[in-house]
Amino acid sequence: MGREFLGLFDEWADSYDDSVAGIDPQYKDVFENYDIILSRVAKCAFGNILEFGAGTGNLSKKLMESGYQVTGIEPSAAMRKKASLKLPSLSFLEGDFINFPTPAEPVHTIASSFAFHHLTDSEKEEAVIQYAELLQPMGKIVFADTLFETDDHKEFAINKAQNQEFMDLAEDLQREYYTTLSEMERIFKVNGFHVTFEQMNDFAWLIIAVKK
Ligand SMILES: C[S@@+](CC[C@H](N)C(=O)[O-])C[C@H]1O[C@@H](n2cnc3c(N)ncnc32)[C@H](O)[C@@H]1O
Structure with a gap:
């Protein structure tokens, strides 16, 4: 589910680490503070961790x-290959x-960075319902991802990208399922989580949801 963008990631795997390092001007602001953002996710995590959309393995x-x-x-074979070369001691599963293999051990934290927007809002909710079942009591979901405060803020970001002639970014913002803070808050609250948000750059927010 939500795998419609996989072809893009198979192609992006070789140059992905250059993009997050700020080399691609279109994505410089999206990935601003990338290292700090991943460190914040790690700092908020605990216990046994299931990480979704692991990409090249940076988080x-x-x-x-x-x-x-x-x-x-990680659904992309090319991304799994990159991650496994970087971290041979970790398991990167398809x-x-x-849809993911049932974990053999209890899960305390579900983590992800820059990936949850590949799901539509109803798929996001479907995922959160599963995680509520899977997580241990007081378990956490710690995600970093692009979110917008309102639909108007999203429209503003798309217009700004178009004015800067950042057409890949403008198309990406329209094609994928970047949602609003209020929708994300609703999804977590109705499914039994206490959720907080912290802005990390013009695009990315840290989302910390604790199972009540
Ligand atoms: C922008 S990259 C982020 C990679 C890494 N987490 C990071 O912070 O650099 C998005 C990743 O999500 C993966 N992805 C795409 N659709 C997905 C899905 N439905 N479920 C899980 N991961 C997905 C892509 O293959 C890609 O590796």
Whole structure:
């Protein structure tokens, strides 16, 4: 589910780490403070961690260095290959936010960075319902992702990208399922989580949801 963008990621795998380093001007602001953002996610995590959309393994590395047991779930074979080369001791399994292998161990934290927007809002809710079942009591969901305060803020970002002639970014913002803070808050609250948000750059927010 939500795998309609996979072709893009198979193609992007080789140059993805350059993009997050700010080399691509179109995505410079999206990935501003990338390293700090991943470190914040790692700092908020605990216990056994299931990470979705692991990509080239950059968040997985931070989580592993913090001493956690990490299993990465990633639908793109090219991305899994990159991540496995970077972190040979970690498991990167084929799966997505909704369809993934049942973890062998209890899960305390579900983590992800820059990936949850691949799901529509109803798929996001479907995923959160599953995570509420899967997580241990007081378990956490810690996600970093692009969110907008309102639909008007999203429209403003699209117009700004078009005016800067950042057409890849403008199309991306229209094509994928970037949602609003209020919708994200609703999804977590109605499914039994206490949720807080912290802005990390013009696009990315840290989302911390604790199972009540
Ligand atoms: C922008 S990259 C983020 C990678 C990494 N987490 C990071 O912070 O650099 C998005 C990742 O989500 C993966 N992805 C795409 N659709 C997905 C889905 N439905 N479920 C889980 N991951 C997905 C992509 O293959 C890609 O590796």
